[in-house]
Amino acid sequence: MTATPTGRLVRREDGADLVIDRTFPEPVDEMWAAITESDRTATWFGPWTGTAAPGNTIRVQMRFEDGEPWMDMTIEECERPTRYVLSSSDDFGSWLMEMQVAAEPDGCRVRLIQHLDSASVALAADTGPGWEYYLDLLVAARSRGPRPDFDGYLELKGHYESEVARVAESP
Numbered sequence: 001m002t003a004t005p006t007g008r009l010v011r012r013e014d015g016a017d018l019v020i021d022r023t024f025p026e027p028v029d030e031m032w033a034a035i036t037e038s039d040r041t042a043t044w045f046g047p048w049t050g051t052a053a054p055g056n057t058i059r060v061q062m063r064f065e066d067g068e069p070w071m072d073m074t075i076e077e078c079e080r081p082t083r084y085v086l087s088s089s090d091d092f093g094s095w096l097m098e099m100q101v102a103a104e105p106d107g108c109r110v111r112l113i114q115h116l117d118s119a120s121v122a123l124a125a126d127t128g129p130g131w132e133y134y135l136d137l138l139v140a141a142r143s144r145g146p147r148p149d150f151d152g153y154l155e156l157k158g159h160y161e162s163e164v165a166r167v168a169e170s171p
Contacts, residue, residue: 003133011167027103044134046068048073059073060072064134066076133137136148
């Protein structure tokens with residue numbers, strides 16, 4: 001099965017934001033718990049250890065990656081129950097990711113934003129399909145449905161390459 005791309009790049013003066021949304025029938029507080037509590041993040045991203053507070057570093061296990069590696073992530077900001085910002089650095093560079101939860105008429109919207117500086121906007125072609133996969137894992141975990149197969153997300157790279165080109169061409 002091929003996944004459907006939903007993400008977009010939004011140009012900023014100093015780079016671009018990769019933005020991907022999913023909607024859920026649950027209220028904001030329930031989805032906040034699903035994206036911040038270790039036992040719940042374990043079902044779609046991976047568990048984490050440490051003390052969750054702005055300025056603190058937590059250890060996150062990438063449960064759905066080959067080898068299930070652990071990585072450090074720093075909690076940059078937290079506005080419970082609607083927004084948090086995490087940063088990390090790995091072999092592929094530095095990452096700045098934001099999660100937002102907003103009420104909708106029939107539940108809520110979860111928005112993932114990867115903030116990319118000018119030098120790293122092209123990374124969206126590689127990270128976009130992965131973030132789509134993780135958010136669909138969240139959908140599957142919440143609905144108790146089958147987990148998606150990552151192979152179906154590889155074909156989304158073309159969509160994100162087009163988004164990178166579009167942003168590069170815009171003033």
